[in-house]
Amino acid sequence: MTGKGEFDFIADRLAPLAAGFKGALGLKDDAALLSVRAGRELVVTADTLVEGRHFPQGTDPALVARKALRANLSDIAAMAARPIAYMTSIVWPTDASDALRNGFVDGLEMDQETFGVVLIGGDTTSADGPWTIAITAFGEVPASKALTRSGARPGDKLVVTGTIGDACLGLKVAQGAYKPDAGDRGYLLDRLNLPQPRLNLAEALQAHAHAAIDISDGLIADSHHLAKASGLALTLDLDAMPLSDAARRWLDNQDDSTASRLAMASFGDDYELACAVPEARVDTFVAELAKADVPAAVLGGFATGSRLTVLADGQQIDPGAGGFTHF
């Protein structure tokens, strides 16, 4: 799949990202080797980003790399697993500049250290089309301890980490539709561009949660995914939605509080976790998250049935399209 220029790029720029990981074989082979310790399972996830579809043309390529990697690591976090390694399959546009290529690798390099992952393989090619980045990430979890979407049980509470809606507002800032002060501007853009996969919660999740999902499609859509996969009804109270100070300041200036909360709950890219936790464990779970410096809030609960009930400003509302706003 690779032409001459790609070989050089792999050897000069990508191979250093594989240094020290024996099974990566220096990126000189067509495949990589992964060992999984006894009593562990491998978690595998893939996500693809396409320029013009998932990020605007002209986005800093280092940010593209970091967000692509973090989106995958977030899926590993939701399974209560520990990340190990990743592969990249890249289709460069035929006119890709060295700055684009090098910026992308710089971004991977920055985040590898932060998250303790190593590049172990992949594929690069170029084509007459948009820049496309497919990442496959690998994690490890004690056998039978992985959380899935389908484990929620009636009576479980819906617990959400961090704050919701910042990425939604970050996009408004990026598009020039919202112009807060520099502090909020920086904060909201970072929340959009550099999500923080919740990787330090694996033990608390394994110990206390029944199910989890990362919020990439939107709070409502992803919480609903949990309920549907578990065959349960869900009540979700957007008044309990945890907000950052920056989001609170935005919300305080909106005329329609309900529509504003719904917008924040319908946009993806927060990369927080939505978890189903048995009621008796909620306090312990939230306390353990607090020890890891991760705030958490209870937004509702699961019950027998199949209905999705969304509340805002004390009223039941129609969630509408839910979480598909960017498609």
Next chain:
Amino acid sequence: MTGKGEFDFIADRLAPLAAGFKGALGLKDDAALLSVRAGRELVVTADTLVEGRHFPQGTDPALVARKALRANLSDIAAMAARPIAYMTSIVWPTDASDALRNGFVDGLEMDQETFGVVLIGGDTTSADGPWTIAITAFGEVPASKALTRSGARPGDKLVVTGTIGDACLGLKVAQGAYKPDAGDRGYLLDRLNLPQPRLNLAEALQAHAHAAIDISDGLIADSHHLAKASGLALTLDLDAMPLSDAARRWLDNQDDSTASRLAMASFGDDYELACAVPEARVDTFVAELAKADVPAAVLGGFATGSRLTVLADGQQIDPGAGGFTHF
């Protein structure tokens, strides 16, 4: 990464391909779980195909699916591993027809049974660009038994499976540049479109070979990859190149035998294996391959140094661009 239509497509068409594999979680989660048996390592490989670049627009989508999957399985075969599962990350063109989508899934379905693999996850999206298919495949190999490119030793012979050049001629047929009788036409097109990953040779490779690579870039280029990765010189005799009856008939009608042999040895997509085998083991290795109905031929050997020597019609020739003809 998925809109409403994609959820339906995953549930209706892709999820059945994951049936029976517990860790695929019915394709309802963002990640999959893979168990690796004690004493085994996981082999992971990724390859991407882009419409208009790696296959012509209008190619039967089932053939695209099968070739994409087989290209990945061929990488697993070259490592002497056994395939287990695969993931697909697909970017559909925004105007993708149902026939394209369904044809693609039909192709995967046909080949899953043949090769004993199961779809365990991935990602689908659509974008304003060419159809792009990234496949990641997983295999299993006894720990420390995987073959890599870098294991060849001085004195090893270069052993090649099957026949070389058929895919090159298949492309000439597809493009209308070569018009043999119907029998050869069908045979050569099949060799181009439906490569046969050499998956039934894992035990013979583990027992007898020092290194292996699959021939996807071309006989010369890939054999040279083996030599370079192993830090060795290689002599490669194109007169010993194994040819199918169809390729022999084509060659007999060419004016320039050397140029014709070079063309066949410089084109990729044969998906045969080039192996480095110690001289004392060659006869046993070839005999074991014969038992598996796989012909094999000795085309040259490795020595200390770094030189690539290519012979054709008894003369040393300049291999030129080697294996990059389709880039």
